[in-house]
Amino acid sequence: MKDLFFKNWESLYHILICGTIAYLSLFIFIKISGKRTLAKLNAFDFVVSVTLGSILSSIILLKVSIAEGLTGLFIIISLQYLLAFLAKKSDTMEKVINSTPSLLFYNGKFLNDALQKELITKEEVYAEIRSYKIEKIEDVRAVVLELNGDMTVVKKSDVLNKKTSLKDIIKE
Structure with a gap:
């Protein structure tokens, strides 16, 4: 003591x-x-x-x-x-050495296989969408789990005038 x-x-x-x-x-x-x-x-x-x-x-x-x-x-x-x-x-x-980004949500649909693989719940995705101050799920184009574990939310308005593919969203 x-x-x-x-x-x-x-x-x-x-x-x-x-x-x-x-x-x-x-x-x-x-x-x-x-x-x-x-x-x-x-x-x-x-x-x-x-x-x-x-x-x-x-x-x-x-x-x-x-x-x-x-x-x-x-x-x-x-x-x-x-x-x-x-x-x-x-x-x-x-x-x-590095993993790849995972698309968790795209065009109004959760990608359940990706959610299961990454052990992410829909509630966690919803929470991330709220953290981006987005009120309506319809305003979300995609949610990506990045290499570092952060989630990126891509708004439809961000890609409204572009022809954006899944590959383009994952690379953003």
Whole structure:
């Protein structure tokens, strides 16, 4: 109970030094690797961000040494960069690494197979439509589950004067 609020000055000093070094190192790694490292473009990118945070906290709280933690940060960022590079260079790797958007609702109809596959309920789709401030379901052309897990609602008025196909909506 005695150590609950304060252990000693030495442990605070270690956390101050390790936290500063870890934070600055992560900043440098991210600057070198580019904006993609912290982008949440898909589920994998989100997991990378969470993993980086976990490693950083382990370093700051002295659960691992600075060298071990920085090695972990370097490995995660390097692998994320490598997979993004491979996905960009190869259509096959793109399909393996990234999912594709899923059309959940189109022209007044729920696509039940897609809802089941993605484990999305109609109520969740309705909630997303409401978040777009759309009052009538008839005003919705499509609802797409994006790569990053967000839903995009396409209003009929957005595509009224265009001949828009399913492929065009999924690519928007």
